Amino acid sequence: MTNSASNNGKILEAFSGNLADIVEQASKAIVQINGRRRTSSSGVHWRPGIIVTTDRFINRDEEIRVTLPEGQTISATLEGRDETRDLAVLKIPETALNTANLGDATTLKVGHLVLAIARCQENSISASLGIISSLGESWRTWGGFSIDRSIRPSLILYPGFSGGPLVDTQGKVVGINTTVPRHTALTIPNTIVNRIVDQLLETGNIRYGYLGLGMQPVQLPLVLQQSLNLPDNGGVIVVSVEASSPADKAGVLIGDILVELSGTSINDISDVHSMLGPERVNRPIQAKIVRGGNSIELTITVGVRPQRGYRNE
Template sequence: MSTPSSNPSSLDAISDRIANLCDGIAPRLVVVHGPRRRSSTGIIWRPGLVLTAEEALEADEDILITRPDGNQVAASLVGRDPSTDIALLRTEEQPIANVPLADTSGLRAGHLVLAAGRQSEGLCAALGIVALAGGPWRSLRGGHIDRRIHLDVKLDTRSEGGVALDANGQILGMTVLGPRGRVLVIPSETLERVAQQLLTHGRIARGYLGLGLQSVRIDRTIADAAGLAEPKGLIVISVDPNGPGQRAGIKQGDILIRWDTDPLHSVRRVYTLLGPESVGRSITLGMLRGGEQISCTIVIAERPKPQE
């Protein structure tokens, strides 16, 4: 009878394969340090450019990177997009081979995935499976994510911003922590698209109405007269004096009930509709003013940059 040491099992081969995948991605993973010493992982996207999880990035300044060789260098923020949880940093260039990001269209529930990150102590990894592989979706902040990918794996918070690798060692996307600790993958297609826009413009354009909104219930009789299936709308609680809502004649106290022909029931729905593609579009908002139905045309503007 052969002993395990003289006849390596298939598990040994799998174990070595996983370790080799970690070794292969190691030169592309860095530690991202914030000013309060919280750390996360970053992915060298291109020489001198690092992708990381936006939510894990503590601040826009005083960012340090620990490179794979252990040297620590400063990094500056190129741009961050909370709606897709992607941030792009600039740091010292290092020669690195181009590793193409994998197409996730063939990813299915049950596929093995290796989540790899880097901590101050060294490389870290977790092996799991794809728990859900769905189609495009919108984040709670209105960002367009090309695929909904959930992993059945436990992720250390310091590994957030690391990579999800397929069985061939290709990068499927960036691992982030979602609601209730669920591990999500921001897919490669989204990373490429958003990172390029951040590199070019420093930010992702978002639509802007210049209105503060809050959900409100509407009198059933008025809702029936307006043809609303649900007696809900969005009351205008504030109006930016320089915003598109003000220019369109919208007033505080108006209740928005339709976006073009679609009913409006939640503020979240408005965030979803105000994606990058909405900027410059002209829409018709149906409203209630003093119980009467009116409508106005509004041209969606680009959300102003936050004040320094």
């Protein structure tokens, strides 16, 4: 073996050893969550007594079991959930469990090496290595809602990885991993996670705006767009109106085409979602609607989105 090959081997061995050390250290703050029959997810001991995990794997509010690194299983209580961002916060009794070493997600660059770590079945630790493929892209959660910031790592999230951390090469947790349809790996950055944890610990829930509409995107004929002097030819057509919902009370009808909310053009359902943040709850919003070839305006008082089992907006 040449000196060059020998040196390269030593470099790879040192690199491999460093990765293994990172996984071992970070795993001390990772737990297994059993909040759903037959499947489990991972969770991160974010703050003393506070576990952060993904929401969709918590199908019940009681009898949530958390398995600690040393194998002990304890009960956890649900402190709150944010379905739109797929995050849940659990509380556990005082324990010697390490808290996560939180890093700064804003220092990440495309191409940086990262690790996804999980505590899977039989309380074993698993890891997946990849790079940051993109930063800051908006993305759609399993609930169908757009999130304005994300970290997109190029790695595989195996079963049980959801709710586990993304860790940088300093061994610091930079976010919580989740998946979107087609099992694409995405990471919610620490800045967003911390904000959600604070809100859930304070109030138990995060209120989002709700109209009570089922919608599909459509394109208006060019002639209609021009005759109504609309800036865009896009909109969403109303396919259902929930009884006694804010939209129903305001007079919205099936077949109406929503083209504008509060002066902002609507071209897709995600545009509607973006207008229904917590600050909109219980406040009036002006809706421009195309009905029967005419443009009308309605005032809708935004309601609170149901916390479970919602289907409409």
